[in-house]
Amino acid sequence: MAKVAVLGYGTVGSGVVEVLEKNRSLIAKRAGEELEVKYILDLRDFPGDPYEDRVIHDVEMIMGDPEIQIVCETMGGNEPAYTFSKRAILAGKSVCTSNKELVANHGAELIALAREHRCNYLFEASVGGGIPVIRPLCNALTAERINEISGILNGTTNYILTKMEQEKTRFEDALKSAQELGYAERNPEADVEGQDACRKIAILASLMSGKTVDYRDIYTEGITQITPEDFVYARCMGMTVKLLAMCKRREGEKEEYLAAVAPYLVSGQNPLAGVNDVFNAVFIHGNMLGESMFYGRGAGKLPTASAVVADVVDCAKHPGEHIICLWEEEKIRLLDFGQTKGRFLVRVKEAGEDRARNLFGDFEKIVPDGITGEFAFVTKVMREEEAVQKFGGLPELVARIRIKD
Amino acid sequence: MAKVAVLGYGTVGSGVVEVLEKNRSLIAKRAGEELEVKYILDLRDFPGDPYEDRVIHDVEMIMGDPEIQIVCETMGGNEPAYTFSKRAILAGKSVCTSNKELVANHGAELIALAREHRCNYLFEASVGGGIPVIRPLCNALTAERINEISGILNGTTNYILTKMEQEKTRFEDALKSAQELGYAERNPEADVEGQDACRKIAILASLMSGKTVDYRDIYTEGITQITPEDFVYARCMGMTVKLLAMCKRREGEKEEYLAAVAPYLVSGQNPLAGVNDVFNAVFIHGNMLGESMFYGRGAGKLPTASAVVADVVDCAKHPGEHIICLWEEEKIRLLDFGQTKGRFLVRVKEAGEDRARNLFGDFEKIVPDGITGEFAFVTKVMREEEAVQKFGGLPELVARIRIKD
Numbered sequence: 001m002a003k004v005a006v007l008g009y010g011t012v013g014s015g016v017v018e019v020l021e022k023n024r025s026l027i028a029k030r031a032g033e034e035l036e037v038k039y040i041l042d043l044r045d046f047p048g049d050p051y052e053d054r055v056i057h058d059v060e061m062i063m064g065d066p067e068i069q070i071v072c073e074t075m076g077g078n079e080p081a082y083t084f085s086k087r088a089i090l091a092g093k094s095v096c097t098s099n100k101e102l103v104a105n106h107g108a109e110l111i112a113l114a115r116e117h118r119c120n121y122l123f124e125a126s127v128g129g130g131i132p133v134i135r136p137l138c139n140a141l142t143a144e145r146i147n148e149i150s151g152i153l154n155g156t157t158n159y160i161l162t163k164m165e166q167e168k169t170r171f172e173d174a175l176k177s178a179q180e181l182g183y184a185e186r187n188p189e190a191d192v193e194g195q196d197a198c199r200k201i202a203i204l205a206s207l208m209s210g211k212t213v214d215y216r217d218i219y220t221e222g223i224t225q226i227t228p229e230d231f232v233y234a235r236c237m238g239m240t241v242k243l244l245a246m247c248k249r250r251e252g253e254k255e256e257y258l259a260a261v262a263p264y265l266v267s268g269q270n271p272l273a274g275v276n277d278v279f280n281a282v283f284i285h286g287n288m289l290g291e292s293m294f295y296g297r298g299a300g301k302l303p304t305a306s307a308v309v310a311d312v313v314d315c316a317k318h319p320g321e322h323i324i325c326l327w328e329e330e331k332i333r334l335l336d337f338g339q340t341k342g343r344f345l346v347r348v349k350e351a352g353e354d355r356a357r358n359l360f361g362d363f364e365k366i367v368p369d370g371i372t373g374e375f376a377f378v379t380k381v382m383r384e385e386e387a388v389q390k391f392g393g394l395p396e397l398v399a400r401i402r403i404k405d
Numbered sequence: 406m407a408k409v410a411v412l413g414y415g416t417v418g419s420g421v422v423e424v425l426e427k428n429r430s431l432i433a434k435r436a437g438e439e440l441e442v443k444y445i446l447d448l449r450d451f452p453g454d455p456y457e458d459r460v461i462h463d464v465e466m467i468m469g470d471p472e473i474q475i476v477c478e479t480m481g482g483n484e485p486a487y488t489f490s491k492r493a494i495l496a497g498k499s500v501c502t503s504n505k506e507l508v509a510n511h512g513a514e515l516i517a518l519a520r521e522h523r524c525n526y527l528f529e530a531s532v533g534g535g536i537p538v539i540r541p542l543c544n545a546l547t548a549e550r551i552n553e554i555s556g557i558l559n560g561t562t563n564y565i566l567t568k569m570e571q572e573k574t575r576f577e578d579a580l581k582s583a584q585e586l587g588y589a590e591r592n593p594e595a596d597v598e599g600q601d602a603c604r605k606i607a608i609l610a611s612l613m614s615g616k617t618v619d620y621r622d623i624y625t626e627g628i629t630q631i632t633p634e635d636f637v638y639a640r641c642m643g644m645t646v647k648l649l650a651m652c653k654r655r656e657g658e659k660e661e662y663l664a665a666v667a668p669y670l671v672s673g674q675n676p677l678a679g680v681n682d683v684f685n686a687v688f689i690h691g692n693m694l695g696e697s698m699f700y701g702r703g704a705g706k707l708p709t710a711s712a713v714v715a716d717v718v719d720c721a722k723h724p725g726e727h728i729i730c731l732w733e734e735e736k737i738r739l740l741d742f743g744q745t746k747g748r749f750l751v752r753v754k755e756a757g758e759d760r761a762r763n764l765f766g767d768f769e770k771i772v773p774d775g776i777t778g779e780f781a782f783v784t785k786v787m788r789e790e791e792a793v794q795k796f797g798g799l800p801e802l803v804a805r806i807r808i809k810d
Contacts, residue, residue: 143714297699309548
């Protein structure tokens with residue numbers, strides 16, 4: 001019987017307890033032994049909860065109990081999660097976490113520490129909720145050189161964009177509906193400004209490169225500027241708008257990586273175009289495999305908890321053993337986003353046509369049914385900083401969206 | 406340095422050598438040591454091939470060489486692949502295979518043998534080519550009770566169906582085009598009659614249940630009867646036609662499973678509907694996670710070889726250790742297919758309307774533009790054997806296709 005401690009009895013933490021209970025016998029078979037939750041650490045009491053008797057307030061009971069081999073960190077945030085995770089690992093206890101913030105900030109360090117102390121720091125639940133994403137990168141696609149990871153990594157924004165597309169609603173209304181359904185927080189900034197997706201792609205980019213990608217280095221743009229009209233243009237081009245988090249490897253004299261989070265026009269042929277509502281998906285391009293994609297529920301209590309418990313099962317199967325994960329503390333410098341190249345869809349007021357042609361050269365006008373007073377065109381492939389400069393010289397600019405190549 | 410032997414230098418075998426060479430340093434990092442192909446067993450010689458000097462004709466050189474710890478079985482077919490795999494495992498050598506035939510026939514036995522001899526029988530490449538499918542089931546979704554696996558598991562038939570849908574071609578013409586492109590064999594029966602998909606779903610169903618599902622017990626129907634008109638009906642219903650291989654778990658007093666391979670009408674909302682051309686996908690429903698899907702290239706030299714090499718990396722990371730896979734030799738009896746329930750789209754000649762109403766009760770007629778002399782309707786949920794009986798009493802029947810629920 002392996003004894004488990006859960007740190008934080010919120011949504012994910014209570015989900016972990018529920019998954020362990022509901023699928024108890026199946027999980028025992030796969031882990032090779034029964035798993036039992038011995039402690040639940042939380043500041044609150046939970047009178048009437050079936051696990052009331054496991055709830056404790058003093059983390060020392062967990063750290064000092066040699067029976068506890070596995071700790072689920074489902075508190076979120078940097079502190080005290082960081083201190084608790086580090087102490088657990090130093091005591092040889094494996095930590096399984098859903099905390100993308102902490103993984104993005106200290107993943108490499110905690111993995112190295114776990115290696116030293118023959119235990120594990122596992123974080124499948126930190127990206128893509130219940131979709132196995134971390135495992136394919138670390139343990140399945142091991143014969144591949146990964147060239148690109150592009151993901152729809154935030155369910156809230158994908159729900160909002162889907163609603164804007166399908167019901168032609170404005171951003172503010174779609175956000176309100178997401179809040180009413182509990183998909184978006186009252187303070188939705190971390191989601192709609194792309195910060196959540198940014199933490200997640202930082203983790204995936206780190207695993208892709210084997211070094212540390214600092215999320216603060218990643219160009220990040222949210223979806224607050226997207227309008228129903230953008231979808232009208234997208235539709236008439238056979239495309240849709242998705243908030244993509246991506247990391248690409250550029251082959252050259254030395255390995256270079258670029259990463260960004262931004263709304264992109266995505267072709268209907270791209271499998272990411274069909275990923276709707278709160279679903280997440282991660283598209284991976286490997287040099288042998290070509291395209292592959294992993295799709296599923298990227299958030300929610302039980303899907304996320306299921307991923308934490310899968311990590312717990314891995315730890316239980318390999319007591320005293322460190323599962324290899326190549327992620328070093330050394331930081332990599334991403335390519336300057338201004339130097340990256342791509343195409344844009346540019347929306348311009350009618351009066352700006354001549355100026356736009358002077359700036360961008362000849363183009364074909366796109367004028368979808370139902371749009372008046374403006375038109376759009378697609379730029380040639382150009383450097384980001386060059387494009388930004390030209391947009392600055394075009395007062396008739398209505399909007400611009402990058403096009404996913 | 407781990408030494409590897411490759412059995413069979415055909416498409417997949419030569420791909421394995423190529424992947425090991427092209428991604429040599431990356432793979433060494435992930436495996437924890439260099440991997441070197443020491444022998445390539447084949448009946449033929451390969452003069453001029455860069456690996457010419459590794460080619461041998463006598464399997465005893467491999468079996469008797471203690472340096473060889475990992476064997477890639479890329480011969481296909483039952484014999485001599487079975488004998489060679491068994492002998493390797495008895496000698497404590499891990500076997501990594503792409504051979505779905507052999508895995509479907511002897512998977513449980515060879516896994517049990519590998520467990521006894523502290524080595525592995527791994528078969529990621531046997532289903533879904535390069536898409537990690539086996540690993541998610543065995544190692545990632547370990548906190549889930551899997552309720553359903555539905556897959557597009559054969560690239561050839563998916564290419565044919567996509568072409569029939571998009572270009573309105575007949576089956577025979579689409580098949581010819583698939584043959585010209587090298588997607589279909591000269592003798593395409595194993596693909597178009599569903600036998601290939603049947604072997605693969607038998608493997609997945611076995612992993613889902615933990616026992617052995619005999620592929621001979623799985624109801625299997627191919628795509629040779631599908632016509633462009635079926636796609637006209639599908640389109641007007643917001644659906645498409647896909648060859649699905651599926652296994653479902655039915656909760657009851659005891660666990661029961663049903664499995665089938667057949668063309669199904671799939672709703673445009675189902676993520677499988679967007680899987681086109683030679684791509685494969687596996688949809689999994691777990692009791693905690695809900696829906697997830699794994700998508701990618703289900704065949705082809707390098708994608709399949711990449712999956713074999715990922716298994717080789719796993720073996721190299723865990724020398725002398727058996728990676729747990731729950732698949733017992735005990736057979737499970739599938740639910741009688743005649744007793745399963747579902748709905749059908751039924752196409753009937755105009756003259757048969759009254760008889761159809763007498764047999765199936767009231768229905769709404771579906772008459773798409775461009776179809777004359779016939780109509781279609783959707784049945785109520787009914788038992789397969791009851792439907793078959795009624796179809797027998799309807800001489801005006803043109804076609805019937807099951808509808809994926």
